[in-house]
Amino acid sequence: MVPQNPPPDDKFDWKAAEEDVAEVVQLDEARTRRDSTAQAGTHFEVALDDQPAPGGMPVDEPRRGRSADRIPIVPVGWSTWPNIKHSIRQTTAVTAYRFGFHSVRAPKYAVLAAFWAFVGLFRLAGRQLTWWWVAEQYRLRQAAADANDPAMWLKLHREAKATRMWRFLVLAAEALAVSIGGPALWVTAPSWALAVVAAVAIAFLAHIGRPQDRPIVTPATVAGRFRQINPDIILRAYYAGGLGHPDKPHQQIAFGSTMARDASGTGSQVSIDLPYGKTFDDAVKARGAIASGLDVALSQVFITRDPSSHRRHTLWVADRDPLSVGAGRTPLLRCKPTDIWQPAPFGLDERGNKVSVNLLWTSFLIGAQPRQGKTFAARLLGLYAALDPYVKLTVFDGSGKPDWRKFALVADRYAFGLAMTRDGDPAEIVVEALREIKADVQDRYERLSKLPVDICPEGKLTRQIARDPKYAMPVRVVLMDEFQEYFDLGEISKEIATLLVYLVKVAPAAGVIFVDATQRPSGIAAGHVAQQFTSFRDNHQVRFSLRTGSWQVSDLVLGNGAYSEGFDSSTLLPSYKGVGILRGAWDETPTVRTHLADGDDAAKILTEARKLREAAGTLSGMAAGEDVTRVARDVLADVRTMFEPTERGLQWEDIAARLGDRLREFYADVTAESVSAQVRSFGVRSVDVKRAGKALKGAKADDIDAAIQRRKAA
Template sequence: MTHQDNPNNDPDRSDDEGAEIVNLDAARAGRHPYQSAADRSEQEAIDGPVREGEAARVDQPDTSGPGWRTTLEEKARTRQPIVPLWLRSRAEAVETLRWVSLHYLHVTGYQLARLPLYGGRLTIRAPRGFVRLVSGIVKWTFDLEGEPVRLAAVQKADPEAYLKLSRQRDSRVRLRTFLSIVALFILLVAAIIAANQPNAAQWATLAVAIALGILGKPADRPLINRAVIPTSVEKLTSDIVIRSLTVLGIAGINQAIAKNPKDAVRFVAPITRDGPGWRADIDLPYGVTVGDVLDKRDRMSGALRRPLGCIWPEGDSSIHEGRLILWVGDKDLAKTVVKSPLVKAGSHDVFKGIPFGCDPRGRPITVPVIEQNILIGSQPGQGKTASVRVLASGAALDPTAELWIHELKGTGDLDPHEKNCHRYVSGIEDEAIAYAADSLTLLRREVMRRAAALKALPADLCPDKKVTRQIADKRSLGLHPLVAVFDECQNLFAHSEYGDKAGQDAEFIIKLGRALGVILVLATQRPDKDSLPTGISANVTIRFCLRVAGQLENDMILGTSAYKNGIRATMFVPGPPSKGGDAGTGYLVGATPMPKVVKSAYLDTPATQRIADRAHALRHSAGTLSGHALGETPERNAPTFDLLADVLAVVPPSETKVWNEVIVDRLAELRPDAYGVWAALEGGAKTAQLTTALKPYGIKTGQVWGTPEGGGKGANRIGIVRDDVATAVTERDSKKGRGVAS
């Protein structure tokens, strides 16, 4: 049936086969093809009649309108905080109050020290003040200020005006002369009375001298000096912000401002003081992201007429990618020396994190340590080792934390803490690399031991199966924090002999050691896939990236897509602060809810030595010194073993599926020093050890049928398939170019 067969254009008609017929005229006119006549009438009452060929409205008007709650929510989408931001953080509140107290203490001390100078100035200026006072009284009494007006009347030969002015002057002079005589008489009486009271006379003389000295002050020479010279920082205004955005050369911003200068850039909150600087919250034009602005930070510095170290734009992706938070500081962050509270701390608790530095607004930043692993990366000379030194010092001041330090550069930057370490090495030679590789092997075994020990703890002591302060204080459990530092770790992971095994061990520790109190701190100046295995860089939880050269290095340290999301450590200026560089400043990710620019605290060698001395005294009194710190020689060449190869060795090809507990017993017979602790466990703990150890290799366990080795009834228990282990070995060895497993 065609359109011509339906002359009335009835949308409810159908053809002989029951198919619905669409009203083409209604569709072309913008009406719904199945709309009833009543609905069309109602729509035409709202929109007006739709003529053929007229375009349909896409956005229909909302006749109901938003409810009062929706309207209120739109207006109150961002509420201003009731409590000021600086009072929300105890550390920030204490720091603010400390700064204010020191400021006014300085002002008070400055002025008190200059009281003799101010007294001398008042004494010198008192005669001039006396002359000014007398001349002023004379002028007022005899109405001398009106003399020019009377002379003008004489010169104009206006007798009527002159007589009127003269009578007015005579009346004023009579009254003022009487008042002056009364005032003089009162002063004389007061002087006579004060003369009979020496103390009162002295105070009166002092008061008169001060008053005369103030009256004699020259207009261009103030009496009191300023204790604090105010800065000439320009106040941040909306016009200045928009000016800085227009010079960035971003097409989206310039086009939006050209079309709509008033609303192209929207300020979602008033520009306010935020710490030692100004903060502006901005919604960029549609299609422009914060990452576009971060690339132009140097141009923004020129537009705002402020040093580059004062300009810190950042985004708030929790709202949207176009929300820009522009903070303009009063002082250059590069020239700011951040003092660490660890310098004066008697001790420290690593469960509370380690004070690491401050953000551009001067707010202290603490890096959590427990249940974390930390990766630090940068170009050479940008403050990487100095940042490691802060973390090592914080861990050293906790006498319950076991410290392992491997400084694989050989310069001795961490030597002050050698006397506090269970294991310590400093060097770049093969012996030092081998020692560091042995440490990772030992740490892997320690993770396995801790997993079994933690599993055996009762639920009331360890409900979450994580190391807590209470558990760490029980030294007999051996579950205290263990912080292992590997500075210049690229020399270990890229080593031709030890690198592959060390990378596997580090990945295993990072994945499983967090909840067991084992923390790795890795620092590298060459973040690539060879010197920093992807399994490590992908699983660390806290990252600190100082200046790097490009996007690849940036994302290796800060995580995939960090550069794309505007988190770019390439924006920092290379070089030390003395030469205008940003050494010590980097992006910190994972330690705070949002990525932050942070300048790490600076600890020089003498300060680090003082901290190490206090830490050594704490550990000596607590009895927690061990290993290298006691002069012992821990096993430098820990026995190395390959778990997968060992499993294949104890499970012959004839056994396709074997229980975990059987394999563990066989492994313990093969290598008692490595697997004996597993076999000592009972029940599910023994089975879980092997399951956990095989998980990083992609080998899954499951229910398999078997019988006890000594005979007995068969059953389904947790076990593995031997072919899965052989396949994993084949894939691993093929990547190394060693062939396949037999």
């Protein structure tokens, strides 16, 4: 090579240097030819970035065959008659759409074109005046004046005068042609010619007058932005993410497969072998850096574990954000009977694959910020269970939203909100239902252990036993939304918490499924109930986390260790409604776009579900209008339910009469004095209440509500 500081000419051998330079040029040309030949079989697409430096490792297997590198003479779209018809239909449809799109906007285009043509007329005049005056020479003359060079200044001035005269003649001829030719054309030319000339002139002037960032015509179709991915870009991304080093021994990234499009045609995938000592967890933690190196969004990069090696994984890069596309309406809208023993359709994963979840023998925790689709996801599983007429449903909604109200058509037990209802105190209903479920679970274990082996071979519930009425052991599904509310009701929460912890640990094996949703997975204040809340939350096997506020909250929903494995629902965008991370259902942890079932869909499905239960004879409990047997008596709550919506006060005699008539099993012998004493023991005042113009002692509805609230807060 030529030295940077050559010696003097009498000592430097220029001939040898020229020979060295020629040799280097020949080596570079040969290396370039070798690299271009190798690239023909390296990438399945054209690289967008700089060409890789020589010496890179081969990735894809070279294509073999004499025609491997040849482009078909006839394009694939026009090679066969079916392809030709498809191409014609596709082209016709796009053309028709564009024609309709622009036809509707044609008046707008005309107005904009006329406005910018008017502006363009003045801009064109300004440009021609600037051209006539030779304004570009001004700096040269100023430079000559600054240099005190009068000769050069006079020369430039004379040239400017001559040029101005010539250009003036050109502009005068142009003005004369327009002033004479325009009226002549207007008089002699046909209408269509005038229209063509006007359209051309307006388009030309509008093009001059319109700013570059203000297009007149709006594109009817917009091509998506794709970052083409090739192996060299992947190597760049992984090295930039600190997962290896191209120049250090044993620190190179290797490929375990050729890079190819995935089966769905929506992205590219390749198997990656990290350097020894680097793990799958390192790749997951570096996912953001990999996405940056690939120049794509984080939501387009997915890393999947390879069971054959802890340093190997599959990288899948989507062409566009797959989570921004909804999964569509739920297939449950067909209103066909379902089978709880089969997986429930839940949504689509990031690659568009169908995701179904097994509900049996498990418990399902759903957590998210408000308005991210948490209730919709839980309700989707509830609708699937409702369409199985042999499933017994229990529905509790701690917030009292309208989303769950229609489940009253099919639910054996239900309670919505925390305010007093005609059905009683919702908290009491929850307690009684949980007591009944606990007793049922204990009874099931006892009876299952005594069944013959040919009927119950493994000592646990089977589909045949669950669907046979004589065993009275149907699969049960307990749906609880905003369950944190039941842990914050004062004294009664202690029993609720104890029952829930017991059931979530023991009940799934007896065929009792829990689907629980909350927007506050962190729990409540310290204390025994708070510890029970944590135990209840952590004993769910399957977790589904939609968008959360932080990675700590995401870990509470998905379970400890999820963040260290690279799963963080706080990275999901706020625009992702119904999108969450599903963990614990399988070895994989996909990001799922849940199917949509809105309020009208749910009402339709539940109406059909009721019909299925009526036909099968399995409608029971509160949905069937039955008086559910109570385990304990709550005088205060019972008295409150005796008030009609318009009544603000009742006399003790009326209260006693209604109790004895409506709740005869508990209040058959109740008297006005006894009910008064019991209610006043809770701090309720005995006041004058008028009825039919006669005032007698009784109670106000507001006073009873206040007593109930005091009891809850105690």
